[in-house]
Amino acid sequence: MNSRRNVAKDIASLHFNWAGWFLMIIITIYAVFKWGILPIYLEGENFFQFSYQSAKIFSLVIGIISGGTMFAPYIRHGLTRKTAYAGNVIAAFVITACLTATISMITAVEVIVSDSTLFPSPWFFAVLSMFIHLSINFMTGWLITSGYLRFGGIGMTGFILLALFITITNDSILNINSGQAPIFLTDTLASSTGLSILFGAGMLALLVLLGKMTTRHMPIKLK
Template identity: 30%
Template structure:
């Protein structure tokens, strides 16, 4: 019971900390979006609306937070006598909470925009004008993927240093490119030819399943990497 309480407290504390950072990110993204919307006359950009736009900065934000999460948070919690296992599970829960919450804010803003701005038509892997609720879950799950990939990079550098850390970067990019391939996102063609799945069509179910399995795989690697790592106290 004590361990469960510790995990919950860590999850709440880390979620709140990330939220305080996100409170700066989302307003800035909203301002930039409206500036670009005013000055860029490209029809496709205007039609896509805020939801796909906010996804890009959100995933990069969570990637960066994931990278710094080991050197910053693991050291702090171990100094407080918190077991690595509790830190790991608390961090993982926090990643899900913050990822889905940030995209929820973007989702709600996009719904208001759709209500008052004419001509919003999202064109995605799911086709034109897909279910916005389904898009919300897709974007949120992918943001979780970017966080755990950043966490993977941070873990690799923290334990092994620069040389092996570079291999962890390559692994993270590979994982993200496969996830993006499932959903036809930006990195979809990066390793497609090497992995022989360019042109392969994935159903929504398989894309969700593949993404979740890859996230769990990365979490397992993170757990193994950090399980007995020597914590740098200075």
């Protein structure tokens, strides 16, 4: 347990550094756009909505980086694959939870000081949806890199196609403000927030399981 915690702590510390830079950049861009320094009108969009897409891309990118650089080094230092992977997953949940909480708190402050800004409704499901969405994107990125390391170029191609499918599906289902879904999904699933959250949680659990299966036989160079 301590080994998992230490792995998660090491990886999360790097994630927090990257997330700090990401938040500074996105807040600056939002402030520039929101208060009209540049001629771009956000049409009542709040910080939560503005940062959602960028946060998803950020999670995907750090997932790709983590899958390639934050697993093998711990195996070389004598930890088991199970421990190293568990630490990576814990760190993924920590950074996505903190990112979601920070974005939500900034939006809450914005709502308080600005009468023209409203928090996405229902707010609890909006926040939970972001957390699940960011976690899914992180694990999807992790799988792209681990798929390449496990199966080579062909494997990476297959995992990239899987990532595209997952991204398109979850963008349609977990978007609180969208009632549209791919043609192979029911309208009920797209329009019901509770079902969307359950579907996203199930998809996240499947990705964690796939990641564990992929890393189980991933070749590791010990030198």
